[in-house]
Amino acid sequence: MKILVAGHLGVGKTTAIRTLSEIPTLHTEEVMTDAAADTDDLSLVGLRNKTTTTVAIDFGRLTLPGDKIVLYLYGTPGQRRFLPLWKGIALGALGALVLVDTRRLDASFEVMDLIEERGLPYAVAVNVFPDSPDYSLEILRSKLDLAPDTPLVICDARQTNSSLNALIELTAHSISRAGNETS
Template sequence: MAFAHFSSPSAPVVLPDGDYDLVKILVVGPFGIGKTTAIDAVSEIPSLHTEEPMTQAAASVDDLVVDSKTTTTVAVDFGHITLPTSRIVLYLFGTPGQERFRVIWNDIRQGALGALVLVDTRRLAASFEVMDLLEEAGLDYAVAVNQFPDTPEHDLDLVRSKLDLENRTPLVICDARDRQSVLNSLRTLADHLVSRAGDDSP
């Protein structure tokens, strides 16, 4: 049975008063990319993580490439963050990164306006599937290169080329452990979604 883990901020936060747009955003990427960490770092409310311990039984179906990882998301991560200057509240939904949880992905993506895609330069090919899913669903997204301690630095133009990203797709550097870094990535995504509103181009 999956267990729900709640992490608490220093003080409880409720939705802001006034006229704010409430927007559903997906935080996506392959297994072990930092989705849970990112939502936990930035959420204003106690973030919800539905996780299971990892066992060797999953080795035949999952790519267990991440050292020292002991649990995995099996349903959803959830948190929210307010962008006061844009008067937007982002509801953040993290999705499982393994192919076997695709049925959950199909449910979670309903009603989402866009997505933040976390990638790792050491395994960029692992990100293609989730970007394909977003494009099939017609969801705009921004890409954030998560900086792991042993991640080599790469020029963003090279990363854009390797990921075959369109010029209009935002590409930023992010540290999923750092609140301000994740917040900056989400602001970039929000600005992109606002600029794309009403744009009928594919």
Template sequence: MYLPEKEHQRVKFLVAGPLGVGKTTLVERLSQIPTLHTDEVMTDAAASTDDLSLVGLRNKTKTTVAIDFGRLTLPGDRIVLYLYGTPGQRRFLPLWEGIAFGALGALVLADTRRLDESFEVMDLIEERGLPYAVAVNIFPDSPNYPLELLRSKLDLAPETPLVTCDARDKRSSLEALIQLTTHSISSAGAETS
């Protein structure tokens, strides 16, 4: 699928979160083009830095080492979203900073089985002044908590959108992206007033 021929606006969003939270899956579900993945097989060399004994990571065999990239043209062909999935490990921080350049916002994926791992990513995003939304990705064995309890545990500002989603489901993932887009637009409006 080619870019629209008429004049259009390109918008860059990050899809961020810790290792194994579903970033690659979400970008893949939302993209209208074949996605670019930089997944590599996890080796013994990473064993000292990636704790695969954590819940949700025991069967993980690959990891993103640079980016995932997908593209989504919104109805009307006037806005094209570029979705950049970021690596989830600290050792890729120099790449993350380059990927974040020019982004208008970030969708942070979180896992209720490992909420504490989301703080580092949210800190990185806040340090860059990017608006963000948090989407709690639902896994089959994830505990189900009320959104207000999750908001409190994640220490989110009242204006930060918090939703649940299933990264494997396009409609659910799209709803999370809509929350981010709406928040980014309202944040930009607040900055200009």
């Protein structure tokens, strides 16, 4: 099954896929060019030393513990200018794990809109950084304007169990939604 790992620049997509994948991951990172410097403003993200940006996709694979379910993970850039890429990757996907950084909540709306437009079920995983504001889940749910049944979890993309937990929430939600639609 195909799963998207989506989110804005610097939110931790590459990290999460590296952490989760049981095979060496494929990354298409490119050195950010001056042409993208205005659109991908890293000072906003607090990543002044980040010199690469995901221009296409990350790819990894994961077999869920206990099941014979194999997940193919596609890291997908959050910017709308990658829409043509999105259309292809989203086709046939089970759902999307949206990584969110509480320091830049507004930057997550673009990616959530892209996913909703494609009709994909999604779960939100808040990737915590040392200087992230500490909101309760209830406040986050309201700030992100999430539907009551959209899973929302806190995670650390660098930790396997934490990322896996987020993925399991998404898989359960997507399977349950697919069940509701066919019944």
